[in-house]
Amino acid sequence: xxxxxxxxxxxxxxxxxxxxxxxxxxxxxxxxxxxxxxxxxxxxxxxxxxxxxxxxxxxxxxxxxxxxxxxxxxxxxxxxxxxxxxxxxxxxxxxxxxxxxxxxxxxxxxxxxxxxxxxxxxxxxxxxxxxxxxxxxxxxxxxxxxxxxxxxxxxxxxxxxxxxxxxxxxxxxxxxxxxxxxxxxxxxxxxxxxxxxxxxxxxxxxxxxxxxxxxxxxxxxxxxxxxxxxxxxxxxxxxxxxxxxxxxxxxxxxxxxxxxxxxxxxxxxxxxxxxxxxxxxxxxxxxxxxxxxxxxxxxxxxxxxxxxxxxxxxxxxxxxxxxxxxxxxxxxxxxxxxxxxxxxxxxxxxxxxxxxxxxxxxxxxxxxxxxxxxxxxxxxxxxxxxxxxxxxxxxxxxxxxxxxxxxxxxxxxxxxxxxxxxxxxxxxxxxxxxxxxxxxxx
Amino acid sequence: xxxxxxxxxxxxxxxxxxxxxxxxxxxxxxxxxxxxxxxxxxxxxxxxxxxxxxxxxxxxxxxxxxxxxxxxxxxxxxxxxxxxxxxxxxxxxxxxxxxxxxxxxxxxxxxxxxxxxxxxxxxxxxxxxxxxxxxxxxxxxxxxxxxxxxxxxxxxxxxxxxxxxxxxxxxxxxxxxxxxxxxxxxxxxxxxxxxxxxxxxxxxxxxxxxxxxxxxxxxxxxxxxxxxxxxxxxxxxxxxxxxxxxxxxxxxxxxxxxxxxxxxxxxxxxxxxxxxxxxxxxxxxxxxxxxxxxxxxxxxxxxxxxxxxxxxxxxxxxxxxxxxxxxxxxxxxxxxxxxxxxxxxxxxxxxxxxxxxxxxxxxxxxxxxxxxxxxxxxxxxxxxxxxxxxxxxxxxxxxxxxxxxxxxxxxxxxxxxxxxxxxxxxxxxxxxxxxxxxxxxx
Numbered sequence: 059x060x061x062x063x064x065x066x067x068x069x070x071x072x073x074x075x076x077x078x079x080x081x082x083x084x085x086x087x088x089x090x091x092x093x094x095x096x097x098x099x100x101x102x103x104x105x106x107x108x109x110x111x112x113x114x115x116x117x118x119x120x121x122x123x124x125x126x127x128x129x130x131x132x133x134x135x136x137x138x139x140x141x142x143x144x145x146x147x148x149x150x151x152x153x154x155x156x157x158x159x160x161x162x163x164x165x166x167x168x169x170x171x172x173x174x175x176x177x178x179x180x181x182x183x184x185x186x187x188x189x190x191x192x193x194x195x196x197x198x199x200x201x202x203x204x205x206x207x208x209x210x211x212x213x214x215x216x217x218x219x220x221x222x223x224x225x226x227x228x229x230x231x232x233x234x235x236x237x238x239x240x241x242x243x244x245x246x247x248x249x250x251x252x253x254x255x256x257x258x259x260x261x262x263x264x265x266x267x268x269x270x271x272x273x274x275x276x277x278x279x280x281x282x283x284x285x286x287x288x289x290x291x292x293x294x295x296x297x298x299x300x301x302x303x304x305x306x307x308x309x310x311x312x313x314x315x316x317x318x319x320x321x322x323x324x325x326x327x328x329x330x331x332x333x334x335x336x337x338x339x340x341x342x343x344x345x346x347x348x349x350x351x352x353x354x355x356x357x358x359x360x361x362x363x364x365x366x367x368x369x370x371x372x373x374x375x376x377x378x379x380x381x382x383x384x385x386x387x388x389x390x391x392x393x394x395x396x397x398x399x400x401x402x403x404x405x406x407x408x409x410x411x412x413x414x415x416x417x418x419x420x421x422x423x424x425x426x427x428x429x430x431x432x433x434x435x436x437x438x439x440x441x442x443x444x445x446x447x448x449x450x451x452x453x454x455x456x457x458x459x460x461x462x463x464x465x466x467x468x469x470x471x472x473x474x475x476x477x478x479x480x481x482x483x484x485x486x487x488x489x490x491x492x493x494x495x496x497x498x499x500x
Numbered sequence: 501x502x503x504x505x506x507x508x509x510x511x512x513x514x515x516x517x518x519x520x521x522x523x524x525x526x527x528x529x530x531x532x533x534x535x536x537x538x539x540x541x542x543x544x545x546x547x548x549x550x551x552x553x554x555x556x557x558x559x560x561x562x563x564x565x566x567x568x569x570x571x572x573x574x575x576x577x578x579x580x581x582x583x584x585x586x587x588x589x590x591x592x593x594x595x596x597x598x599x600x601x602x603x604x605x606x607x608x609x610x611x612x613x614x615x616x617x618x619x620x621x622x623x624x625x626x627x628x629x630x631x632x633x634x635x636x637x638x639x640x641x642x643x644x645x646x647x648x649x650x651x652x653x654x655x656x657x658x659x660x661x662x663x664x665x666x667x668x669x670x671x672x673x674x675x676x677x678x679x680x681x682x683x684x685x686x687x688x689x690x691x692x693x694x695x696x697x698x699x700x701x702x703x704x705x706x707x708x709x710x711x712x713x714x715x716x717x718x719x720x721x722x723x724x725x726x727x728x729x730x731x732x733x734x735x736x737x738x739x740x741x742x743x744x745x746x747x748x749x750x751x752x753x754x755x756x757x758x759x760x761x762x763x764x765x766x767x768x769x770x771x772x773x774x775x776x777x778x779x780x781x782x783x784x785x786x787x788x789x790x791x792x793x794x795x796x797x798x799x800x801x802x803x804x805x806x807x808x809x810x811x812x813x814x815x816x817x818x819x820x821x822x823x824x825x826x827x828x829x830x831x832x833x834x835x836x837x838x839x840x841x842x843x844x845x846x847x848x849x850x851x852x853x854x855x856x857x858x859x860x861x862x863x864x865x866x867x868x869x870x871x872x873x874x875x876x877x878x879x880x881x882x883x884x885x886x887x888x889x890x891x892x893x894x895x896x897x898x899x900x901x902x903x904x905x906x907x908x909x910x911x912x913x914x915x916x917x918x919x920x921x922x923x924x925x926x927x928x929x930x931x932x933x934x935x936x937x938x939x940x941x942x
Contacts, residue, residue: 204646207645341788360817369803
């Protein structure tokens with residue numbers, strides 16, 4: 059270890075799973091971390107709401123601040139780790155104060171970066187401080203580094219991936235056990251793969267935070283979380299999963315970001331960001347991603363398709379990503395957080411999805427009586443939707459009962475499917491709103 | 501782009517597929533590359549054996565050196581890209597001269613780094629020059645960066661992967677078509693996935709180069725190419741692939757490196773590096789890696805299992821990795837090439853594989869007559885090998901003909917299988933030497 063350099067002194071805000079994970083990791087792997095960093099990494103001060111709770115880690119060597127913003131002002135802190143959480147409030151205040159003081163900030167806070175990443179990057183640029191958030195996306199997987207540095211020579215065509223381990227756990231359990239959504243969610247909660255209030259996960263918001271961050275880095279754009287069209291997995295039923303399987307697909311919650319060619323007359327390219335449950339062909343690498351694993355694909359114009367896969371959450375993987383950022387900072391490597399200097403990040407227009415083409419899975423729940431199929435297929439024809447395959451399953455016991463009808467369309471404009479469903483709106487044949495899931499483009 | 505910094509001036513040695521790929525990439529993506537690098541990247545001089553050959557790229561703006569070592573001495577060169585190839589000779593001379601002159605060296609030359617990486621890293625450390633070789637391992641996949649920086653906080657337990665696209669193409673074609681090795685190789689040669697002289701690929705030497713480099717980085721060891729035990733894929737037959745499939749596996753050429761716990765009395769841990777065709781369980785991520793794709797898994801003590809996958813070769817991916825290295829150098833990020841300062845790299849002992857336990861696939865070719873099965877199973881029993889499953893296929897038409905016998909063993913010491921085969925050596929029942937393929941440990 060290079061003893062010539064002075065230690066990197068760290069203030070740690072938040073002593074939950076992630077914060078304590080960082081303390082344990084620095085303790086367990088200290089020798090190799092310091093050899094790779096070329097300096098000592100030394101936590102000097104910590105902050106948490108409750109000082110006295112037993113967390114199973116020894117805090118006696120660290121100063122304690124009950125107000126976490128005070129970490130930013132301490133003379134013995136060079137870098138602050140923000141592991142407290144929350145997109146605004148104290149976490150954002152700490153982040154602003156840290157960067158404002160010219161100190162490095164390392165955070166795992168995807169909500170904060172998705173909502174306020176741009177202003178934090180501006181603050182960092184003003185003071186010359188480093189801002190890093192590898193742990194904010196896909197847990198321990200070094201995908202921000204992979205995109206920002208590893209694929210830096212490429213124009214990125216598309217970024218997509220499985221970004222939420224809770225949803226992926228639920229969907230793959232539904233797949234392997236035939237359970238319906240509610241039961242798989244309850245199981246995930248029991249096992250600690252889902253939180254007591256799982257709404258941010260199952261409604262796709264968490265995946266959207268991560269997608270917005272990846273898109274900003276990949277496309278050199280100003281992070282635009284509000285531009286992400288989000289649908290979660292709560293509408294996916296056991297029947298959808300078995301229909302999809304019969305058609306040669308699995309269902310995964312996938313975040314996809316890509317750019318329109320700048321042929322919209324403005325000369326500016328437009329960004330499309332969507333988080334949706336998708337049908338994934340069985341031979342696609344994402345189809346094999348099961349349980350709480352995350353996986354991200356980046357497609358570059360020279361490198362082709364890169365896949366990064368690993369644990370998307372948990373104390374160990376998240377701490378691994380945070381300490382990787384610390385090692386980079388200790389080594390003096392502190393490029394712009396979003397891959398380009400913040401002044402060069404583009405405010406991209408939002409693309410109109412109606413102009414896109416694709417294939418869809420559409421599931422109808424219909425009354426079981428003559429003429430329903432003719433009504434639906436006529437609406438498809440009138441809207442210009444071409445049907446590739448169709449399954450009618452689970453014929454109701456008594457006539458007039460409910461039947462599931464699933465179809466996969468040929469490639470066509472997305473707006474045509476919407477038009478077909480508009481034609482069917484209000485039809486007494488449909489017992490509930492149809493569910494449309496896109497088929498992931500290879 | 502930051503115009504304040506002066507350009508990074510590049511000398512490019514070698515104008516084959518890779519060298520021309522770099523020229524094309526810098527040309528196609530210039531604006532975004534320079535925005536990410538914060539400086540201009542400017543090729544000033546090139547070198548190749550033949551100046552006049554039409555390569556489809558415009559060389560008129562570059563100075564030409566017929567002796568590539570002269571690139572290192574030019575005043576208008578800050579960094580040299582070595583894309584000429586060859587583990588020794590002019591490439592090594594150029595590398596030494598470049599680093600000796602305190603200039604950065606970026607190379608795609610896996611053979612040179614595997615054989616001479618340590619001396620080059622020493623030279624780089626002496627002069628304070630940067631040495632980078634992302635393109636030397638797994639083409640465009642940023643796996644060296646992922647391991648060296650992304651997983652830097654972890655003690656690595658094991659590194660393994662599919663490191664040779666030619667072999668993977670051949671094996672997956674054998675799998676999908678039932679072709680035998682020679683036919684699949686001929687097809688790969690026709691399609692450009694295998695060279696006219698494919699021996700470095702099919703005999704596992706190329707994969708071993710890459711494994712030795714990954715192991716050095718992952719374990720902080722002095723690169724030890726000669727310590728890699730290598731077997732290639734030439735002995736794998738169509739019958740092995742179909743037997744493996746029947747048993748629930750695919751066959752892949754996998755390089756594996758791991759460390760023994762330091763319980764060998766010396767207090768030093770020992771490194772085991774092997775490249776072998778392995779049986780991979782169908783639900784393992786590597787089983788889904790087909791065609792010329794590469795994939796690397798790194799298992800860290802906090803991050804768990806990370807998978808990096810992508811194109812393992814080709815002009816575009818290789819150029820992508822080279823230019824990623826250039827961007828890092830342009831941004832001033834030049835950590836030690838093998839993740840630790842060269843003086844701290846450990847000369848690790850070589851582990852004794854006989855002390856390991858594992859499961860094996862063993863294929864016998866035997867004469868079809870009574871008593872053969874009893875003879876083989878008795879040898880297994882006497883050597884302490886426990887058989888998990890056994891398939892006898894392809895009964896010969898006339899008695900006394902050849903029959904294939906394939907078995908999978910239970911977990912046991914590797915030396916026992918060797919002992920069993922020694923007991924059977926010289927037996928007239930065996931018509932050729934048995935083939936032993938390990939089963940990849942999950």
